[in-house]
Amino acid sequence: MRMLLKVQMNTATSNETIKQGKLLEIMETTLKELNPEAAYFTVEDGCRTGYLFFDLKDPSQLPKISEPFFMEMGAKVHYSPVMNPDDLRKGLSAIMPS
Template sequence: MRVLLKASMNTEKANEVIRGGKMPQLMQEALGNLKPEAAYFTLEHGVRTAYLFFDMRDSSQMPPIGEPFFMDLGAEIDLTPVMNADDLQKGLSELR
């Protein structure tokens, strides 16, 4: 299932990681593990926020996906099922 992971990072924890030079490695590991089809980084409500769109095959993946963000960045995480245009068309065709 395609999902959107939104990670809102704790500013102080993220600052520590950046000062320690570990942010590039953490992001590279996260992106390498998730293999997102798209990844965006921005500010939301004044905090560093990542939006990652990826395929989650099973809900048992939730701990290994979320824990690095929780433990290393003090992040708040949302996982939301999402559709692309093809998924939407497929779903709508089943309404007939």
């Protein structure tokens, strides 16, 4: 299932993670493991924030994905199922009257 992973990092904790040289390592590992369709990084609500769009093959992946962000950066992690335009067309056509 295509998912959006939103990671909002605690500023003070992620500052320390950067000073220790771990933030880039965690991000690189996550990107390698998830092979996201797209990944974007910005600031939201005054926090470092990442948006990754990836295919979740099994819900049992969630702890492995989330825990480094929780443990190393005090991050808020949010998952949302998402659709691309083809998925939307397919979904809407299933509810349209014939």
